[in-house]
Amino acid sequence: MDVYFSHHIFDRQTYGGISRYCxxxxxxxxxxxxxxxIAAGLHINAYLDEVDEVWGARVSKRAGTNTARLQFNRCTDSLLRALLPETAIYHVTFHDxxxxxKRARLAFTVHDLIRERVAGPEAFAQPLSTRKRSLAELADVVFTVxxxxxxxxVELFDIPADKIFVTHLGTSFSRFTDVRPDDALAPYVLYVGARQGAAxxxxxxxxxxxxxxxRVGQEANLVCFGGGEFTSEQVDLxxxxxxxxxxHLMKGDxxxxxxxxxxxxxxxxxxxxxxxxxxxxxxxTMGCPVVCSERSSIPEVVGSAAVFFDPEDVESMSSAIEQVYFDNQLRTTLSRRGRERSRQFQWSTTVKxxxxxxxxxxxRKTAR
Incomplete structure (x- = not known):
């Protein structure tokens, strides 16, 4: 069996969860x-520097070059799809x-249906949503995380459950057990990821x-990692x-x-x-205590190794943050439980x- 990953997500992400997964x-x-x-073509992704068998090259993300780069990648991808044999797997990495x-089996990973859940019915008519649904319907196998x-x-797109395989993500951070804590801004609470727009x-x-x-807000620093610069509205808030x-806004690898x-x-x-x-x-994985929302897939990931709050209730969130921030014994317990919990999420299991x-x-396709 030969597997080919498409270029699509590597056009978009230098760092990010989906490209890390792929x-x-x-x-x-x-x-x-x-x-x-990985048929990455002319890509901007940093993770591909770590692996072999990448067809393509990393290029700088310069203004004015994006259109030409994408056109080149689409042409080479079209040729690849035409040449792949029936015994190959073509795994689409993003739904743009x-x-x-033409002959190979189509695999597609759906990472979330957040737009459809949060925005409601109007999201279903948006191009990204319609393409996501079309790929899920046409794929020979669909993976979810x-x-x-x-x-x-199953509920929103009416995809048959028997062709959907759940493959939880693994953690790549176990290789960083030797790192020294960044305590220059201590004490601090940490926020990671996007903060604006569609997020x-x-x-x-x-x-x-x-x-x-x-009380945490009266003494702690707030460190935000990634997500781009603060908007004027966020600065005002x-x-x-x-x-x-x-x-403090932090960036890095x-x-x-x-x-x-x-x-x-x-x-x-x-x-x-x-x-x-x-x-x-x-x-x-790093032993950092987690205080988090009790919604959607998050409890599925953290199990009993976190303190939960209602994300729409300021008092609930504030109380949970205070509980963990000021209780040394609780933080020690959460750190231990978190490390134990993280060992259940291995990339080897994802691969299997x-x-x-x-x-x-x-x-499935042979039987048609």
Missing amino acids: TELHRGLRRAGMQSR RVVLP SHCTKRDL DYKNFAQMVRALSSS LDRCGLRERT DRCLARLFAGARCLVYPSLYEGFGLPPLEAM KTLDGYHYALQ
């Missing part, structure tokens, strides 16, 4: 003896286009209000809440984030909806379950 899956398939290749191989997302696919479901503003109303001077996890009093993860929730898993799905796809 890279780790490719790495694991090769370790398992599979012929796996509906692309079908949580049981929560599988239920959403309103991440609930950043509600977390700011919760911190402001708690931080100012009104008295947190602007103690809020996975090792930088691992150091922040290692030094934080806790990770606060206030999201209203997730398809998986990778930052809590990464935090648990993915191979089960690939074999299903080969048998």
